[in-house]
Amino acid sequence: MPRTSEPTRERILSAAAKLFYAEGIRSVSVDAVAAKAGVTKRTLYYHFKSKDDLMAAYLEGRDQPNLALFQRWFAETTGGVADKVRGVFRNLAVSARHPKWKGCGFLRTSVELATMPGHPAMKAGVAHKKRVEDWLRATLEAERIGNAATLARQIILLMDGSFAVVLLHRDPSYMETAGDAAAALIRATAARRV
Incomplete structure (x- = not known):
């Protein structure tokens, strides 16, 4: 594979992300x-102490971009907060x-x-899901909509459930x-708070 100007660590992460997402970790x-990545195994281990470390870095690298994408979809959708949250789901269905x-x-x-609940990649996944839930909670709190913590959790359950069902049925309309x-x-x- 030809060398690029991309830093070695980033090349490894980019290669890992493509392979892990396509084939499973x-x-x-x-x-x-x-x-x-076009590197030796020794070079990979210079940048990541283990495959577990690489797996966690892969997910950590997806954290902020995924959250920023949800926030962008929310902001770009017209209407009230309900419409905007629905917009996130609609964009997920397009994806x-x-x-x-x-x-x-x-x-x-x-x-x-x-x-393996203590695995570094599991911890990275938990942290990401918590950040998305916290963003939803803060958004709902800003709109003064009921029990924002409970409602954010319900929305996360709908979102993660829809990911599972869409994978099973290959039908994005579930999202x-x-x-x-x-x-x-x-x-x-x-409506209950009015």
């Missing part, structure tokens, strides 16, 4: 990541229609590492239906 070897879409990398990793349910929950909660 357990089925991808360190040798495969090194080959895709799920792409032929290379494989679901949520954080949830897929959690399934692969279900028996749109989950978005409709999230919007209905927000509207019902807002």
